Amino acid sequence: MTARRFRDDRGVPHVRADDPLALAAAQGRVTAYDRAWQLEVERHRAEGTSAAFLGADALGWDRFARQVRLADTARRCHAALDPATAAWVDAYVAGVNAGLAAGAARAPEFAAVGLAPGRWLPWTPLAVWLSHHILFAGFPTKLWREHVAQRLGPAAVDLFATDGPSVAGSNGWLLAADRTGTGAALLAGDPHRFIEVPGVYQQIRLACPEYDVVGLAVPGVPGLPHFAHAGAVAWAITNAMADYQDVYAERLRRRGSTVEALGPDGWRPAHAHVETVEVAGADPVDVEVVETDRGPVIAGGPDQGSAMSLRCPPRVRAELGFAALPELLRARTVADVDRALRHWVEPVNVVQAADIAGGLLHRVAGAVPVRHADNRLRVVPAWRAEHAWRGWHAPLPRAEVAGRAVMANERGLAAPLGVEFAPPHRARRIAELLDARRDWTADELAVVHTDTYLGSAEPLLAVLAGLTGLGPDAAALRDRLLRWDRRMDADSTDAADFATLRAAVVRRLAADPALAALADPPAYPEVFAPWLALTPRVGYALEHLLGTDRLPGLDVATVVRAAVEEVAGRPRVRWGDLHRLVPWRALPGPDAGPRLAGDHDCVLATSSVPGVTYRCARGPAARFVWDLARREDSRWVVPLGACGVPDDPHHHDQASAWLAGDLLPVTTDWDKLTEERDEH
DSSP states (O other), X not given: OOEEEEEOTTOOEEEEESSXXXXXXXXXXXXXXXXXXXXXXXXXXXXXXXXXXXXXGGHHHHHHHHHHTHHHHHXXXXXXXXXXXXXXXXXXXXXXXXXXXXXXXXXXXHHXXXXXXXXXXXXXXXXXXXXXXXXXXXXXXHHHHHHHHHHHOGGGHHHHSSSOOOSOEEEEEEEOGGGBSSSSOEEEEEEEEEOBSSOSSEEEEEEETTEEEEEEEOXXXXXXXXXXXXXXXXXXXXXXXXXXXXXXXXXXXXXXXEEEEEETTEEEEEEEEEEEEOOTTSOOEEEEEEEOSSOBEEEEOTTSSOXXXXXXXXXXXXXXXXXXXXXXXXXXXXXXXXXHGGGOOSSOEEEEEEXXXXXXXXXXXXXXXXXXXXXXXXXXXXXXXXXXXXXXXXXXXXXXXXXXXXXXXXXXXXXXXXXXXXXXXXXXXXXXXXXXXXXXXXXXXXXXXXXXXXXXXXXXXXXXXXXXXXXXXXXXXXXXXXHOOOBOOTTOHHHHHXXXXXXXXXXXXXXXXXXXXXXXXXXXOGGGHHHHOHHHHHHHTHXXXXXXXXXXXXXXXXXHHHHHHHHTTSOOOOHHHHOBBOXXXXXXXXXXXXXOOOOTTSSSOOEEETTTEEEXXXXXXXXXXXESSOGGGOEEEOSSOSOOOTTSTXXXXXXXXXXXXXXXXXXXXGGGSEEEOOOO
């Protein structure tokens, strides 16, 4: 088996091999060479061993990874793979192991923490996938709803169970041939994830006699599961926002050396053992791992009076859906993509696809259990039989595409499967922009990706418009904002004024006596803290809270009036001076990055946390347009670059294009590539 590696002028690897197994090995090897540090961080996170070199700050995650049994679930899922898929994954792992030493020699982070590259096991890619997606469905929101119900009463839950930003989302849209200027479909989007260094998506091309596919890979996982163009067909996904994980209240007790859990049939033995987490610069920490018939215990325990377990499809089914990945690479039509998705399990996605024959696809893919309606909303009692799972939803929703289809995590195609979705603003704005013309080309779609209109501004501005008797500075601020064009442009002082006012309103609402009972959530594990903090919850639910009359004593107009008077008269700044990129890094880095346009409800979804920070950690982790008329006319860009090595010329050579909203050509002509000799 032989493989050859090429690079384009942006350092993107183009890998060509004699067969799919050799190609999978070559993908693993070039990924290890370009992103050894990232791969090893992800492996250790998946195994719950990252605190051994990252220190106490990583302990909370490691404890959760051990308790939720990420590695054990990955082992089970790998053991259940069909032989052909297992061989393909194993080939990728062999490639990673072959390339790690050379890749680590390029990456200064290893020396900085005294870490040597380890060895990937056959199930490691599945563990990495699980680690990325275990929180994707936002099950900790059920802990928040439980907190609200207990403190404010069940009727108050839907005040906060509102459509708002989640862990991850995306924009995506599909234009049929009659809406383009090319005579064929265009498929475009941008996944919204935490911006990481290196990036969470890897631009790559995978070619062998059986297929030739270009797209965005997840480092550590073979194939191109999310976004790819195979020449004759292309596909893309967004988070469906489905609810497919359940949290159970457990009653546990010790009986001698065993742990028992109360279920519908009485007390039953639970699995229990202790693992030790090594922590750099501190003593090791013992973690008790307990699993009931529902699933692993993620909070509390047999000695703490209460506990909660998590039930999720991969643990129940011993299946992640990896059999779909090699089938997707072989796809030639939307029917092939549709067929491959019969395997898909986690996470639950909305998928769009188009092919050169005019075929179009818009459907939900994944595994969603059938169960009691309360399971989707709250923590439910493990000892009540009515909360058991009763099979799987099938068939999952799909829709015909008439001209264009938009997917932006809104309450749309997947509505029967979820509880909370993204606000409708992004989806509506994308549709409005797309409907303005019928001759779109790949180059021109950047204006959609980078639109900064903030549809969610209206409720606060409506309250502001009704305020009278303001001081001179506050009245001037009110009048400016009512004339504002609602665009969160980086150089806009009006956008900064709005964001400053919004932050003040959020903080005042969070401090209001009407919400005081929510200020101190239960002592859940720290990994769930982002879902349980009051101020972010108020910030994300602001539209709804501004219009409610169900919180006794809350006077919204008084709160907004006080906030306007508070911020009026301050020196004016531009939005980009406040709204700066702060990407996630495993090791400490610069405090703040470049200035940004956009906001969490703009199509240009650069998310901050209203009332907490103006800085942005989550945004478009890539942008792409797949052109079905000519693949070489497709476009893409990532926030940094193709390589994860800090001093490599392609570490961040796409950053300026990403910031400017530009899209870069997808090179497909082998004659325009440079072959990389096998020196690693």
